[in-house]
Every structure is written in structure tokens, then in C-alpha cells.
Amino acid sequence: MVSAEVLVTSPGRNFVTLRLRTEDGVVGFGDATVNGRELAVASYLGDHVVPLLIGRDAHAIEDTWQYLYRGAYWRRGPITMAAIAAVDTALWDIKAKLAGLPLYQLLGGRSRRGCLAYGHASGRDIPELFDSIRAHLDQGYRALRIQTGIPGLDSVYGVAASANSAVGNGGSTARYDHEPARRSPAPAEEEWDTRAYLRHAPRVFEAVRNEFGPELPLLHDAHHRLTPIQAARLGKDLEPYDLFWLEDVTPAENTAVLRRVREHTTTPLAIGEVFNTIWDYRALFEEQLIDYVRSPVTHAGGITALRRILDYASVYQIKSGVHGPTDISPVGLAAALHLGIAVANFGIQEYMKHSAATDQVFRPAYRFSEGLLNPGDGPGLGVDYDDEAATAHPYTPAYLPVNRLKLDGSLHDW
Template sequence: MLKITNVKTILTAPGGIDLVVVKVETNHDGLYGLGCATFTQRIFAVAAAINDYIKPFLLGKDPRRIEDLWQSAIVSGYWRNGPVINNAVSAMDMALWDIKGKMANMPVYELLGGKCRDGIPLYRHCDGGDAIAAEDNIRAAIEEGYQYVRCQMGMYGGAGTEDLKLINTHYDKAKNIHPKRSPRNKTSGIYFDPDAYARSIPKFFEHLRNKIGFDVEFIHDIHERVQPISALQMAKSLEEYRLFYLEDPVAPENVDFLNIMRQQTSTPIAMGELFVHLAEYKQLITQHLIDFIRCHISMIGGITPAKKLAALCELHGVRTAWHGPGDISPVGVVANMHIDLSISNFGIQEYTPMNDELREVFSGCPAIEQGYAYLNVKPGLGIDIDEQKAKKFPVAGGLPSWTNARTPDGTAARP
């Protein structure tokens, strides 16, 4: 009888970002699966959830029962969902799909229904300290073959640096704006002016369209960093620049405002990066309030729930745009792409280039050609990890500064 004999948690940071990968081993010689459980900001909490709860839950069970194991694991703690437990369950789920594919001698995308496309269109981050720098980065990406780019000035949602200088809010480099910080605020870190940011973006895209034209698709991420009314004003002012989509215009607690946005703007909306429960997406999808689903697959529990979410989106004309930042392991990257290949309502895939160290530790990473990703045809997820090489890149486990931004008066701002 096939059964799970061991669950190993591997912490590594070959790309300079803390990653969590799980290896599920079986009693069949050489048969194991890999899964991604990367929640960078809380890696040790996820590791503890895997080692203390998911591992004892899995030992001795049949790895072929993916649906049953997912359903029972997600309720095994009674209170279900949340980024820590979902990432732990995700690692299990991806590893089980990897095992299933290896047993069937097929790539996972074949088990999910087979290919719907040959290559996976990607979008790259082409950010810059000002509009001219962003323009230069966009042109470089176009030279590499990319036709979809995310355009930002500065950090997520806009601008901010450690020395408190707000990044340019106009394409004219001479017009730097410095937030008038509260003189009694001695807190160090990143500062952000939501109003200056919101005013800067229409001029930013005016510059980009005037210089680059309309033959490349632009994406912009608000990252929930402004009030809902400011997001609506931005969406309306950006209509003439025809974005591919405007991402996360409101915070999760303000999603009801999307009803108002939908009635007043034709700018396509992407939402859901911070969601951790499938029910959070349901109303937005079924009421046609969004155009793209932004989803970090390990945060909702892996391939099994993501495939179901994609099917719900298909029925309502919503396309996928899975989250693909640097804080996702190559195992998570290829899991995204196996779903991308097998669904008809694929929209776009975010992609963060992998350095040589990542590709050295993780063999079988996707090939990138002219703005498209191509998976190999190996059974399972088609990716492996060199555990000895992974040990050369220890994790830091610290708190990222970008999640602790503040407004000029010292108020904590959304990251």
C-alpha cells in the first residue's frame, strides 16, 4: 500500500528572500513530491504549522487521495483558513499533485485537463524612481519580448524611500516633492504621501502613453494605499490610457466600494492578492465587480482550491492573474503555471526573474523566451530541489521594512 512516510520542511533563501518548501516522501523508493508554503513575513510560524500539525496529520496516509486530504486538513484545526495554516496545507497539496503526476508519468497540467495554450504570457515589473526611469525600464522589457508590464514610480502603490524623500510625482525630474513630516515623529522607515501619489499617476501614464504608445499593455498596482474615493478618481482619470488592469484599488475591508467603482469607471479591476478564503472572492466574481482575480495560490491552500476558483471565474467572465512575486519559491511558480496552461480563462501571469542561485538550487525552473514561460514535460510539477545546496542559503526571518510604511504625520499606512 502506498503511504506517506515523512514530511520535510526546507527553509532557504537563494534569491535573498526567505522561502519555505516542503518535501512529502512515500514508501515507494524515490517517489516524493514538493510543495510551496512560502509566507515570507512569517516563515517560522508556517514551518511550525507544518512540522507540528500537517506532518502528523499526513504520516501513514495515502497520497493519492488529494481531495480528501485537502478537505480534512483544512478543517483539522476547526478554525479554518488564514495565511499560516493555508500555506502549510498548500505545501501538502502541491506535493500531492507532484506525486500524482509522477505516478501517472504526466505533467500536472495534463492531470488538470491538458494544455489550453503553448506558452504562458508574462508581465514584468518595470518600475522607476520617476516616469523617465520607468520608461527606460519598459523599453528594455519590450526589447526582451514582453508586451505586458507593471508600471510604478517607487515602491508599491507609489513612492517612498528610507531617507524620507518622496519619489518624483511628475515626469519632470525637477519637481521632487518632500513630505512635510511631523517634526515630533522620530520613527524611522519608509514614508508615503497618499494624496501626492494619487495626483501623480495620471501624469505618469500620460507621459508613458505619449512616449511609448498603446502597443504595450500597462498594469498599475495601487496596493490598497489610498482611500476608496481616491481610487475611484484615479480609475476614472486613467480610462483614456487604457490599462490592462488597475490592481487592488481598495483594501480587503473596503471591497463593498467596488460596487460604486463598477458603476462609474470602465478601467478594468484586479483584486484579491490579500485574500485567504475562497469566500472572499465569491461576491466579487459572481456580481461581475472585477475583471481579473489576483490570488497568491499558497495563501488559499494550493492547486486544489485554485483550480476551483478559476472555474468559478470562467463562468462569470473573470480572468486569472496569479500572484508571482519574489517571495514565492520556484515550486510555487511552476504550480501557478501548471494551472495557467490548463484553464481557458487565463489572463496573465506575474513573473519575477530568478537569479542563478535560485536556478542552481531548484532544477527544472521554467524557460523564459520573448515574454513567455514554458514548462518542461517532466512528470509531476517538473521541478526538484537540491537540499544540500539549499543549506548554503540560510533564511533571515526578519520583518520587512516595506510593510511598516507611514504617512508624513506618522500614521501607519497600508503596505
């Protein structure tokens, strides 16, 4: 490599991108975005990784991955692994461009026509949720994540903020680029009531099934908010509604507690969007405690590392369910699609459409049609970067909310 640049832009939300260039002028891109900690990974890349890349062989992807992971005493963690992911993805982009092939061809070729995608349907109440479901079905989605407001709570994860809702700490009430992160000097504070949630969620899915029938794949994200026994109860209560998966039922740090959840419910479980390495999954795979892997390419060490994780998962009939909301840039989503098209154990791909401004900066080639995402057939990842468009969107701090219990104000898992 002859140059490496760290690019920070905010076309609707903040993104960190690595651009590598070979002596032949071939350019590769990698996503290094860590939501709410973007400048930390930008500094890690710019100060500690970029100087190590100049002069290295762009073809030596595996050796470079090992050099950045095993060569550093401080391993793992979201910042380190996002930086490694950006380098790894950019090198795969370069290699595929030099080969004149779409990246998935270097990963073994197509295993399917396209990647089944699920969208995010939400509403503050059930009628508003139904409107969102119908709108997503009209857009071509064939699987949907279902999130609703909870009686007694002003705002809830996964539900669009009202233009008039209070968010605290002086933050703007408007969501930015379809996510709960807000541009403000400090995180907004939201209230939470677990008992109200556990009472309400089964009613929501009963209503959705009664209205839309048994065939539509439905997903739900508990967002790490439950204790093991609460998670077991929710999984059991949702069994009659045949969920595609129940996601992140309990904080991911203590993976052993998923044994208790698994003992009590047959609802499929998905976890891992906050995991960074294959080691986070070892016990979950070997004891078959989950059904879907949620790690994105961006936070799990890149295409090289996520391919290893998914190959390991396949031994236990566990499938992919890669994290893909708008805090993953089009570069990261494109990488996930090339991998998803190729691997045998693809399950489903999360897909929230980026803003028009984001697509103007990154110009992705992937396309969504009839519920499926396709990465495109041009050489490499199929994503470019428009410097002029990016310059028009300077970085502005933005944070995900924090969560406090409605009962007494204790800080709770968000």
C-alpha cells in the same frame, strides 16, 4: 506517505518548502512561503500537519485537502492555507510523476501555447522608468506593470530602493531579490502622500503611452492604499491610457466598497493576492465587481482550491492574474503555470525572475520566451530541490516595510 520534511532556506530571500516522499521513493514539493512570517508557517507544518500525513494515501488529494481544511476547527487565514497549499501541491507533484506526465496533463491538458507574463518596470522618475521599460522589452516581456517614484517621497512601493536611500530602523538599504523586503530586525518605515500619488500617476501613464504607443499592455498596483472614492478617481483618471488592469485599489478586507469603484470607472480591476479562500471572492464574482483573480496557489490552499476559485470565476467571465513575484518560490510559480496552461479563463501571469542562487536551489524547468512562460514537459511540477545549495543560505529575518503618512506620521496601509 512515509516522510514529510519542512525545508527553510534563503537564497536571496526566505522560502518554506514541504517535501513529501512515498514508500516507492517518489518525491513531491509544495511552496508554503508567507513573506515576513515564514517561521510561523514552518512551525504550523512541522508541528501540526506533518504528523498527520505519515501513512496517508498520497493519491487521495481531495480527501487530504478536506481533512486538513474541514477537519481543523480553526480554518482559513494565510498560515493555515499556505500549509494546506504546500501539502496539496506536493501531492499533485507526486501524482503526476507517478503518471509520468507533466502536471498540466492531469488538469485537462494544454489550453494555450504558453502563459502571457508581465514584468515589473519601475523608476524613481520617468526617464529611469523608460529605461526599465526598454530593458524589459529587450528581455522579451510583452506586458508590464508600471510603478514610479512620487515627487516629495524618498521611497515608494514597487520602485527599486536607491543604494543611498534611508530606510529607517537600521535596515539595509539594498533590496533583496528584487523585492521591497529587507533583511533587518524590524520593518523599515516609509512615507506616503495620497494626494501627491493621485496627481502624479496619470502623468506617468500619459508619458508612457506617448513614448511606447497604445498596444503595450500596462498594469498598475495601488497596493491597497486608497479609500473607495480615491480609488474611483484613480480608475477614472487612468481610463484614457487603457490599462490592462488596476490592482488592489483599496484594502481588501471590505470587499463591498468595490461597488463604489466599479460605479465610477471602466478600468479593469484586479484583487486577491491577500485572499485565502473561495469565500473571499463570492460577492465579488456574483456582483461582477472585479475582472482578475490575484490569489497564488501558495496562499489559496493549493492547486485544488485555486482551480475551484477559477472555475467559479469563469461563470462570470472573470480571468486569472496569479500573484507571482519573488516571494513565491519556483515551486509555487511552477504550480501556477501548470494551472494557467490548463484553465480556460487564464488572463495573465505575474513574473519576476528569481535570483541565480534561488534557481540553483530549486532548479526549475519552466522557461520564459517571447513573453510567454511554459512549465516544461517533464513529469510532475518540474522543480527539484538541492539540499547542499539550500544549506549554504540559512534563514535570516526580513520584513516588508510599514507605511506612515508624510503629513502627520499616522500609520497607513502598506
